Amino acid sequence: MTSTPLAGPAAAPAQGEPYVPKRRNTEALLLLFALGIGLFAYADVGDAATGRIPGNLPALAAEFGIALLAAHLVVRRFAPYADPVILPVAAMINGLGLALIYRLDPYNIANKLAPKGGAAPNQAIYTVLGLLVLIAIVIFLRDHRILQRYAYISALVGLSIIALPAVLPASMSEVNGARSWIRLGGFSVQPAEFGKLLMVSFFAAYLHAKRDALALASRKVLGLYLPRGRDMGPILVVWAFAMLILIRETDLGVSLMFFGAFVIMLYMATERTSWLLFGVLLFVGGAWAVANMSAHVMVRVNAWLHPFSDVTGQTRQLAQSLYAFANGGLLGTGLGHGYSYQIGFANNADFMLATVGEELGLFGLTALFIGYAIIVMRAVKTAMLVRDPYGKLFAAGLAATFALQVFITAGGVLRVIPLTGLPMPFLAYGGSALMANWVLIALLIKISDAARRPLPPAIPLTDEMAQVVKA
Template sequence: MATVLPLGAKPGRWAELLLLLFALGLSFLAYAQVALAATDRLPAQMAVQCGGFTVLVIAVHLILRWRAPYADPVILPVAVLLNGTGLAMIYRLALRYEELGAGDSQVAIASKQLIWTVLGLVAAAVTVIWLRDHRSLRRFPYISMLLGLIGLVAPLAPLIGLENFGSRIWIRVGPLSFQPAEVSKIALAIFFAGYLVTRRDAMALAGPKFLGLRLPRLRDMGPIMLAWVVSLGVLIFERDLGTSLLLFGLFVVMIYVATNRPSWIVIGLLLFAGGVVVAWRLFTHVQNRVEAWLHPFDQAVFEATGGSGQLVTGLFGMANGGLFGAGLGRGRPELTPLAYSDFIFTALGEELGLTGVVALLLIYLVLVERGFRTAIGIRDGFGKLLATGLAFTLAFQLFVVVGGVTRVIPLTGLVTPFLAYGGSALLANWIVVALLLRISAGARRPPPATSEIDLAPILQAEAAKRP
């Protein structure tokens, strides 16, 4: 009797535990190092904090053993390592800001980020426990859409909406401020996946042929136009370049994967170009960003407000870090404005050097590729689309921010996932990771064991039919 062996279906939980301990160890070393560099002492509460963090992370690990034993064993450790590294860097900057007598809001970044890390881990755990099967999300595409859009629009509402650094993307609830768009991107990814998986056949249908490219039918253009309009709305009314780009990019990639029509990408790029023209015409700060990108070292551009000063200072930081970096806690990342958020990558480059930066980028790539691997492994179309969308979100955010600070593209504000300061983003990215873990558990679970079905009677019946 034949037994079908599940293909590579090791749960890998022990490997995950080992990697987790490694990730925790590295994070704690980084934490100790920055404190020693700044004060020659270990932080007073280090044992409690590290102990608490370890307990939380191990709890998530145990929950995975319980609820998602086949979840990808690499995703969680990578997220923990990135989060831990980011925390250490933010703590290091907070210490320096305190030394320089900066305002409370800057000194408090480390403790705030720590609280958000805890909330993020809890949210991830809750997601894994509550969501037994990712396919149940498919049931609420329109609720997801509504949630997503509300999240996008909320900052525009009076009373709760809040404008900061020229962008209106915050809402304030009591003492907390929150960027609802961070959660919106998850809701919208769920909506896109649910919507596209049902409509993909229709949208893949051929329309007119143009320049050798098979275009979609005009009536199927509705959704992409809507996504475009929403993205432009975010750009125009909230002046949030990054989120606008992210939403549109997410939609275009998901529609391409759903329909296998490269024409959607071409259409997407054309619409993107249209958006760029609109943005260029409307906003001087977009023009400034492009100017700063093209000619950062011009003295006039360097000195201008909204010029390239910050960008160039970040580049100087990376350059002074060189191959091996100044060492954690031994550089001068505080010279770059917003080193704890938009420019955390240059701060890390300055202190960890090119070696550290390459390691971080590769760790990210591992996380993202594990996401795509999950998308390939999962069997249902909804899961494929959702996993692709989520993995792409992580990659795209990183590319937009890091590309911005390294002059690959003009600078646009987005949060470097897991590393940079920002509670809403951290929370949202932990939920993204939880969703990827959940989908990967489905992807890597062996199919129902065929050995449980007794094939003998069937085979005998078949044999009996033969003449």
């Protein structure tokens, strides 16, 4: 009895060349699904609020759809082997964010918390701008390793723009007690969102160059190898800068994300648990000391410890968000049928998550976290597959930064850690945060393209070359 072989692929690769599927059609289908999810949520929110489909739905569909199509075509042409999942998942969360911002607009406009005309149209413009930046990076960044050449320039620019709000007058930099903004007229930007990406690039280049020295152990104490004194310099400098940010800008979120990304990348580069433990102890000790000196930070710590102690005053937002999560239950109240707008600033930063928890319930909140986890997981997979050491650390650093931002933001709203004010990636209102996250996605696309791209076939040795090798 003979067996019939299974049908193979329609087009077999040339002999000697590895076959790696590009999966661009998969990406196109996933993008179509992501667009449909966002538009359905937008229509459902409008129907719940006014009893009819929003009149600007066709315009939004055309604007968002054309931008996603352009991004897909550019990725298909300039990064054909890129991961096919990262872009669609980010687009889906972005579309859901647009719907939720539109849902909260009437209440924020009434309370003068949103731009004239609503925050949703502005967020749609920021979405298109973010996708245009992604397109530019995918086209013009030929190789991610080019960024390694400008490591120290990246560090200088990154540190400068992160620290810039601290030296500006409070009238130009302070929002809700944190001095982390630059405001000029009607324009505002949070420079730390872009500075973190520059610093991750520098950390990757620096740790790649100093990896062997930092991996050396000195003495063993209580089962842990503590770093040598000479190697503690870099982590102490970064820690000191993070503490200065916390003291001057009173921004716990930026400080934690900045220092946490460095410590995680340091652990990835050296595989020394002692670095991780040492970094955590340094930050916790420094943050505790600063909290006792800063009234703004102490208010957030007290609200975290006692969220229902002043529900009409300083703990109102956190208490209302916890009520929203409780009201949502497993299945939620349905889009447009919750009361999270009572939180105040519900479409900004971290409290957007409360609307998801109330109106989509625990199931919807879990699905959102799975979406974030997929982006992090694919970024980590890219770090494992890419061949150059700088690319490995860079992709891992981007994954750690994104995961930290999700954890810090969600942890504050869910009362795992004190509130920080960081925006929920792709979900909350804010142009600078949204555009910076699209830059992060663009960098992951370029690195994943390099990771999945097959190596060129080996050049066969000629007789003359074989004789040289033997000699």
